[in-house]
Amino acid sequence: MKLGSRQILFFLAAVAPVGKLILLPPQLAAVAxxxxxxxxxxxxxxxxxxxxxxxxxxxxxxxxxxxxEGSIGGVGAKIVTWALVLFxxxxxxxxxxxxxxxxxxxxxxxxxxxxxxxxxxxxxxxLCSRPLACTGRIWDILxxxxxxxxxxxxxxxxxxxxxxxILPVGAAGLPGFSGGVMRTCAWFFDAALLLPFVGRFDYKxxxxxxxxxxxLAGGAxxxxxxxxxxxxxxxxxxxxxxxxxxxxxxxxxxxxxxxxDYLFIFALAFVMVFYTALPVHGAVQLVAxxxxxxxxxxxxxxxxxxxxxxxxxxxxxxxxxxILSAVTGNVxxxxxxxxxxxxxxxxxxxxxxxxxx
Amino acid sequence: xxxxxxxxxLPGKLCLLIVAAVILIFFxxxxxxxxIQKTAIVLAVGIDRDGxxxxxxxxxxxxxxxxxxxxxxxxxxxxxxxxxxxxxxxDIYAKTGWxxxxxxxxxxxxxESAVQADVFSCLDFFLRNEYIPxxxxxxxxxxSAGEMLSSQSAIDDTSALALSKLFSDAAKxxxxxxxxxxxxxxxxxxxxSGSGYMPYVRAQTKEGGSGGADSSGGGxxxxxxxxxxxxxxxxxxxxxxxxxxxxxRLAAVLPREQTFAxxxxxxxxxxxxxxxxxxxxxxLKNSGSVGLELxxxxxxxxxxxxxxxxxxxxxxxxxEEIAKSMxxxxxxxxxxxxxxxxxxxxxxxxxxxxxxxxxxRTKLYRTSLxxxxxxxxxxxxxxxxxxxxxxxxx
Numbered sequence: 233m234k235l236g237s238r239q240i241l242f243f244l245a246a247v248a249p250v251g252k253l254i255l256l257p258p259q260l261a262a263v264a265x266x267x268x269x270x271x272x273x274x275x276x277x278x279x280x281x282x283x284x285x286x287x288x289x290x291x292x293x294x295x296x297x298x299x300x301e302g303s304i305g306g307v308g309a310k311i312v313t314w315a316l317v318l319f320x321x322x323x324x325x326x327x328x329x330x331x332x333x334x335x336x337x338x339x340x341x342x343x344x345x346x347x348x349x350x351x352x353x354x355x356x357x358x359l360c361s362r363p364l365a366c367t368g369r370i371w372d373i374l375x376x377x378x379x380x381x382x383x384x385x386x387x388x389x390x391x392x393x394x395x396x397x398i399l400p401v402g403a404a405g406l407p408g409f410s411g412g413v414m415r416t417c418a419w420f421f422d423a424a425l426l427l428p429f430v431g432r433f434d435y436k437x438x439x440x441x442x443x444x445x446x447x448l449a450g451g452a453x454x455x456x457x458x459x460x461x462x463x464x465x466x467x468x469x470x471x472x473x474x475x476x477x478x479x480x481x482x483x484x485x486x487x488x489x490x491x492x493d494y495l496f497i498f499a500l501a502f503v504m505v506f507y508t509a510l511p512v513h514g515a516v517q518l519v520a521x522x523x524x525x526x527x528x529x530x531x532x533x534x535x536x537x538x539x540x541x542x543x544x545x546x547x548x549x550x551x552x553x554x555i556l557s558a559v560t561g562n563v564x565x566x567x568x569x570x571x572x573x574x575x576x577x578x579x580x581x582x583x584x585x586x587x588x589x
Numbered sequence: 590x591x592x593x594x595x596x597x598x599l600p601g602k603l604c605l606l607i608v609a610a611v612i613l614i615f616f617x618x619x620x621x622x623x624x625i626q627k628t629a630i631v632l633a634v635g636i637d638r639d640g641x642x643x644x645x646x647x648x649x650x651x652x653x654x655x656x657x658x659x660x661x662x663x664x665x666x667x668x669x670x671x672x673x674x675x676x677x678x679x680d681i682y683a684k685t686g687w688x689x690x691x692x693x694x695x696x697x698x699x700x701e702s703a704v705q706a707d708v709f710s711c712l713d714f715f716l717r718n719e720y721i722p723x724x725x726x727x728x729x730x731x732x733s734a735g736e737m738l739s740s741q742s743a744i745d746d747t748s749a750l751a752l753s754k755l756f757s758d759a760a761k762x763x764x765x766x767x768x769x770x771x772x773x774x775x776x777x778x779x780x781x782s783g784s785g786y787m788p789y790v791r792a793q794t795k796e797g798g799s800g801g802a803d804s805s806g807g808g809x810x811x812x813x814x815x816x817x818x819x820x821x822x823x824x825x826x827x828x829x830x831x832x833x834x835x836x837x838r839l840a841a842v843l844p845r846e847q848t849f850a851x852x853x854x855x856x857x858x859x860x861x862x863x864x865x866x867x868x869x870x871x872x873l874k875n876s877g878s879v880g881l882e883l884x885x886x887x888x889x890x891x892x893x894x895x896x897x898x899x900x901x902x903x904x905x906x907x908x909e910e911i912a913k914s915m916x917x918x919x920x921x922x923x924x925x926x927x928x929x930x931x932x933x934x935x936x937x938x939x940x941x942x943x944x945x946x947x948x949x950r951t952k953l954y955r956t957s958l959x960x961x962x963x964x965x966x967x968x969x970x971x972x973x974x975x976x977x978x979x980x981x982x983x
Contacts, residue, residue, distance in 0.1 A: 337719045358608060399955040465772065467779040471716060481724050482772065484758065 235433035237442075239368035240426070242375035244283060245446035248422045249454040250378050250500055251507045253476040254330040256419045257461045259560065261469035264412035266397060267404040268462055268469075269455050271412025275420040276451030280444040282423030282572060285579045286430065287440035292582060295431035297521040299582045313522045316427060317515040319570050321537065323421045324511035326559050328352075328545055329552050331508045334501065338477045346549055353542045356509040360516045360534035364432050367513065370506055378503045382453060384496030386460060388480035393463030417568045418559045421511075422447065424571035427578075428514030476500060512537050629687035632664060633696035633749030635734030636674065636703050636711045643703075643711065644670050645677035646735035647689055648749045664747040666739045674714040691721045696749050696756075697771065698790070699727070700734035707837035709778060715771055723772040726756050729832040729839065730790040743795040743823035752790065755828040764852035764861030764872070765829045765845060774834075781954045781965070782945040784835050786851075788828035789842050795823040833944045840942035847938060850931035851946070853877050853893050862900050865927040868920060871900035873982055879947040883956065887964050887971040889949060891932050896982040897924065916981035924979040932975050940969055 252272075260268045292299060296316070300309035332349040340348070359367075404412075457476070464479050465472045472478060480486075480493035516537055520530045548555060559567075635646040646668045667687075669680030678689050703711050715721050730737045742751035754760070756768045769787045777785035831843040831851065843851065852858050854877040862871045874896035882888045899914040916924065939946045949968045954961040964971075 355608060358604060396955050400958055403958060466776045468716070468772070468775045474719075478723065481722060482770070487758075 233363065233365040235365050235368035235429065237433055237436045237439050239371045240287075240429070240433055240439070241442060241446045242371045243367075244422070244443055245450040246375035246378040247371055247503060247507055248425075248447065249450040249457075250382070250503045251327060251422075252419045252454055253457065253500065254334050254504070255473055255556065256416060257458055257475045258470050258473050259415055259556070260412055260458070261462060261465075261472075263404075263415045264408040265404045266399065266462060267402065267408050268412060268458055269398065270409055271416055272451075272455060272458060274409075274413055275416050276448065276454070278568075278572075279420050279423050280447045280451070282575050283426065283447050284440045284444040285575050286423050286426045287435070287443045289575070289579050289582060290430045290433065290439075291435045293431055293435060295521055296427055296578065297518065298431060299578070303581065310522050313518050316574060317518050319424065319574070320428070320511040320515040320518070321541075323418075323424070323567055323571075324508070324515070324541065325544065326418055326555065327504075327508040327511070328541060329548075329555055331504060332545060333552055334474050334477070334504070338474050338497065338501075346546060349545070350542065352505065352508075353538045355505065356512060356541075357534050357538040359506070359509050360513040360538065361531035362513075363530075364428060364513065364517045367506075367510070368433075374503045374506055377499045381496040381499030381503065382457070385476055385480045385493065385500070386457065388483035388486075388493050388496070389460050389464055391484070392479075392482040393460045394466065395459060395463045397463050397466040398459055414564045415560045417564045421567050421571050423575055424567075425510055425514060427574060428518050512541065629667075629681075629685070629689045631689050631691050631694045632747065633698060633738060633752070634691075634694060635698040635700060635730075635738040636677075637700035637733050637735055638702040638706060638711075639670070642670060642672055643674055643677050644668055644735060645674055645681070646738050647678075647681055648738050648747065649687070649689075650693075650747070664749070666735070668735055674711055678714075691718065694721060694725055696726050696728065696752060698734040698737060698752070699729045699787075700737070701730070701732055703734065704729045704832065704834070704839040708834065708839075709775075709837050712771065712775070716775060723775070724770050726753070727769055727771055727774050727787045728752065728756070728790050728828065729787050731792070737790065737792055737826075740792055740824045741821040743825050748824075748826075752826055752828075755790070755826060756788065760828075761852075761857055762859045762861060764849045764858035764863075767831045767848055767851055767855075767857075777948075778834075778837055780948075780951055781961075782948045782950045783837075784833070784840075784945040784948070786831050786833045786843075786946060789830040789832040790826055790828045791830070792824040792826050795825050833939070833942065833946055835942060835944040840944040841938050843935065843938060846931045847935040850928065850935045853895070853928070854879060854891060854932070854947075863924075863927070865920075865924050867903040869900040869902070870897040870916070870920075870924055870979075872897050879949070879952075881949055881952045881956070881971075883953075883960055883964075887949075887953070887960075887968055888974060889936075889947065889971050890974045890976060891936065891947075892976045893928060893932070894978045894980075895924075895928075896980050898982055913983050915983050916979075921979050921981055925977045928979065929975050929977045932977065936973050936975075943969060945969060 257268070260271065264271055294302075297309055297313050300312050304312070331352065335349050335352075336344055461472070461475045461479060462469055464482065465475070469475075477497045480496065481491075483493065486493060512534075516530055516533045519533055523529060629647065629649040631647045632650050633648045635648075637644045637646075646666050648664045648666050651663045651665050667681050667685055669677035669684065671677040671680050681687070681689055697712070697715060699708055699711060709716075712727075715725070716723070738748050740748055742748045744754070745751035755766060760766045761768055766788050767786055769785065774785045774787060777783070829845040829848060831848040833840050833843060849858075849861070849863060852861070853872070853875055856875055856877045858872045858875040860871055860873070861875075862869050864870070872895050874894075876894045878890075878892050880890040880892065882890065897916065899910075899916055899920070935946075938944075945951075945968075949971070950961070950965055953964055953968055
């Protein structure tokens, strides 16, 4: 079973932007202030280019492991695959922390117990044990849900937004821009997320540029969201974590209609659950590719990986800020550098030949 | 054969069920279960300062009976004291065993003592706490906020609900109430203008109303003591004045007329009325703006454009005039003159108190960083041009 190219485009346009709505906006506002759009614009442009590369790579219609094994042998392929797996697991941790904080803060009226987030891992363990191609059907469902949630929240928020707040352009200067780029690196690894999918969908003519354009379209919505976010909260944006769940709260109609914005918040939170589980899913399937030891291997790997992540999450329960500071601070370069290196090297070695198998 | 097929499909179906159950648990919000015996649903809080310390009065909703005669919401007020606002909350918890649930808190009332110092020493907690909505209304009041909340309203069993009526959208459209939320006030405070406003509430004793509303259903009246409640004076609240703030401190209290002028500038007014020379005019269309021109020196422009109708006079009028309700050119000119006077007084109040109510610094900042650096300190003393246009509509 393979994914459809349409499903890949759905992911890039509608699912990928949702992963940037929780902590990125206030983190970015803290560094770039009213110039928060430009660092994200740069990140989106880079990711779109990398997505173009990954989709070009997929023209060979072989998995990453199969391509590596064919050229550098099984041992070399396993080493590179494990490196990619570790990278994906690393990228998966911060979205998990974000999700946990979101659930605890937004879905509960007072501070809940730590355990409330644990059911996520039951779902994640199940999801990750399934073949990657299954995610295509999930994206078919998630894409309209994401559009529904995003449209609703933006519709309820634009009336309260003072878009003049993003002026004057360049107030944060070069330090604001570079700081913003560095701070947001941890959220932009969508191109690397596609690597486990390489060889699992049929490449159709023009998919590479269509993918890049879809990602740019999703990015444009993300930029509009950020502008609205800053327009609503302006100088207090820095303290507005979980912004997407708060922006629509000021809509005047809610006093009459009740908190119907929760429909949109839940829709986006639902999409986020699957986006959060995706790096682990990719990692599990990459390992399963390299070790075809039976049909139960993905399930065992999935339980193991999610179990470890659950333990880490409990272990670092009160260290969200430290994790965030580390991932977006000193080692901010890890995600963009390793992600881009994997993609560009793979494209360099395997990108030219087409339909070789 | 059918059983075999069923058993073969069972793991998939089971997985689907488990997934559905997990999603349900994940998004359940504890199925909305709240132990009402241990939870206090706070409707409003009043904050006063006592020297360096704070006194926070929480108005807690107490459900009354569900039958027709006793239905509704009653309340009880509990005061907590402490060195910080969260200390006061902890004090309430310690005194009552109730966990104050602030997610439904829609009003933060600041007493006179609280607004003399930087109000964000009181509001800081509300910004930090993720479980308090930033959309809650802010208001300042004369005297003690605790006493105001504990007073017996003549129109509602619960003072917070009576006050919230004053801050409704309909009241805002009248032009005599300028409401603000915690978010809006914080944006103004932390922005380059460093200014803000909130309605200023006064309570008047209702004439002949010392009997008190029978709000003691269930044994808990507004003061928490039904006998005392019976003897308490009934109060009528008004919020037609506006407290303006600079640097978080109370700068001035704008009278009713200036509040109306400010509402007009914000374009809030619809079917609000004002009076000039014994004639009352109703505003049917209101557009207002504050502009800033930067030529050699900055110049502010306050512009109002109104479409009004004659709403009432002190003398009897012929039916033809009543039917048209038009203003004569003289009346239009007089209405413009009156409103220009209000705007002029409003501008003077802001200049004298150093309150950047019209966000001139923000406008300057957004226009140009260089101009902002040049004029930010003197912008409040810029020249002002007031343009008022009142046109009659039949």
